[in-house]
Amino acid sequence: MSNRIVSxxxxxxxxxxxxxxxxxxxxxxxxxxxxxxAASEDPTPPRPLSRILDVTTAVAGGLLHPQAxxxxxxDWSCRPTRKxxxxxxxxxxxxxxxxxxxxxxxxxxxxxxYCVFAPNYGGPPGSPFQxxxxxxxxxRQVARYVDRVLKATGARQVDIVGHSQGGGPTPRWYxxxxxxxxxxxxxxxxxxxxxxxxxxxxxxNISGIGTLTTRLGLNPAVSAVVGQAWSDQMVGSGMNRTLDxxxxxxxxxxxxxxxxxxxxxxxxxxxxxxxAGPGATVRNILIQQICKQDLADHLSLAYDxxxxxLVSNALDPAxxxxxxxxxxxxxxxx
Numbered sequence: 001m002s003n004r005i006v007s008x009x010x011x012x013x014x015x016x017x018x019x020x021x022x023x024x025x026x027x028x029x030x031x032x033x034x035x036x037x038a039a040s041e042d043p044t045p046p047r048p049l050s051r052i053l054d055v056t057t058a059v060a061g062g063l064l065h066p067q068a069x070x071x072x073x074x075d076w077s078c079r080p081t082r083k084x085x086x087x088x089x090x091x092x093x094x095x096x097x098x099x100x101x102x103x104x105x106x107x108x109x110x111x112x113x114y115c116v117f118a119p120n121y122g123g124p125p126g127s128p129f130q131x132x133x134x135x136x137x138x139x140r141q142v143a144r145y146v147d148r149v150l151k152a153t154g155a156r157q158v159d160i161v162g163h164s165q166g167g168g169p170t171p172r173w174y175x176x177x178x179x180x181x182x183x184x185x186x187x188x189x190x191x192x193x194x195x196x197x198x199x200x201x202x203x204x205n206i207s208g209i210g211t212l213t214t215r216l217g218l219n220p221a222v223s224a225v226v227g228q229a230w231s232d233q234m235v236g237s238g239m240n241r242t243l244d245x246x247x248x249x250x251x252x253x254x255x256x257x258x259x260x261x262x263x264x265x266x267x268x269x270x271x272x273x274x275x276a277g278p279g280a281t282v283r284n285i286l287i288q289q290i291c292k293q294d295l296a297d298h299l300s301l302a303y304d305x306x307x308x309x310l311v312s313n314a315l316d317p318a319x320x321x322x323x324x325x326x327x328x329x330x331x332x333x334x
Contacts, residue, residue, distance in 0.1 A: 062100035066128035072110030093164030132227025139173035167196025186252025203235030204266035251279025256314035291325035303333025
């Protein structure tokens with residue numbers, strides 16, 4: 001699919017249709033102040049109290065603050081510490097933006113002492129609906145952003161935490177084709193870890209909708225309305241075939257996938273999982289095998305405190321904490 005030259009208002013109305021079925025929309029309405037990295041002794045992710053966490057609120061927050069970073073992110077004066085030497089780059093999902101995707105995860109990681117960065121990518125500047133363009137173009141934007149983070153912080157590597165497209169094809173394309181890794185010299189990789197929440201790694205059929213549009217040959221038409229990211233993330237797409245041709249992983253990268261059986265977008269959820277190739281490690285986690293009472297769906301996984309602890313453990317496995325399982329709900333998180 002290609003981007004159409006239309007008026008801004010018409011463009012936004014078209015992208016709004018995609019918001020109802022986006023693979024990475026998450027939930028937030030507030031943004032807080034940024035500050036220096038400072039570690040907290042409390043290992044419990046902050047619960048988003050006093051917020052009405054639903055899709056309506058998320059869309060409203062993203063519309064009100066489409067270019068604002070989430071709380072704790074994009075402090076370009078931040079310097080990594082010895083305990084957390086790698087900055088964390090948060091990559092939002094399709095039709096979402098950094099503000100509405102990372103309202104819980106960003107301050108949670110900042111609280112632990114990480115330098116946190118969260119770009120918008122894959123859409124026109126100022127649009128609340130990002131990550132709708134071609135995955136290849138999004139990966140190039142991510143490559144430039146990571147270089148900027150490395151230069152600003154003086155770090156040698158970053159860790160990436162992503163949701164949906166931002167945990168799946170976009171960072172994987174960056175790692176494989178846009179300089180994120182150096183297969184001959186993995187010690188020179190720019191990325192150490194990729195931690196993915198409900199990633200559309202091998203395509204998703206959006207509970208059968210994508211299968212129908214693919215069989216009917218409608219993906220180009222749908223993509224003309226909602227963005228090339230739709231076609232790119234369908235099972236069997238040209239992008240997926242190219243990305244998977246030489247295996248799922250890159251040498252020297254530590255991969256963690258956190259999936260939910262209640263995913264309605266990146267379906268079937270087993271398509272989230274990766275197979276480790278030479279020189280890489282993969283941990284595939286179905287969150288219900290850790291916390292039986294976790295009912296998080298695709299949308300709310302980025303606002304799930306059980307998942308947040310798994311993310312923290314993946315970033316710093318030497319200091320992992322047990323997950324203190326709590327109830328997490330579809331759309332609302334917890």
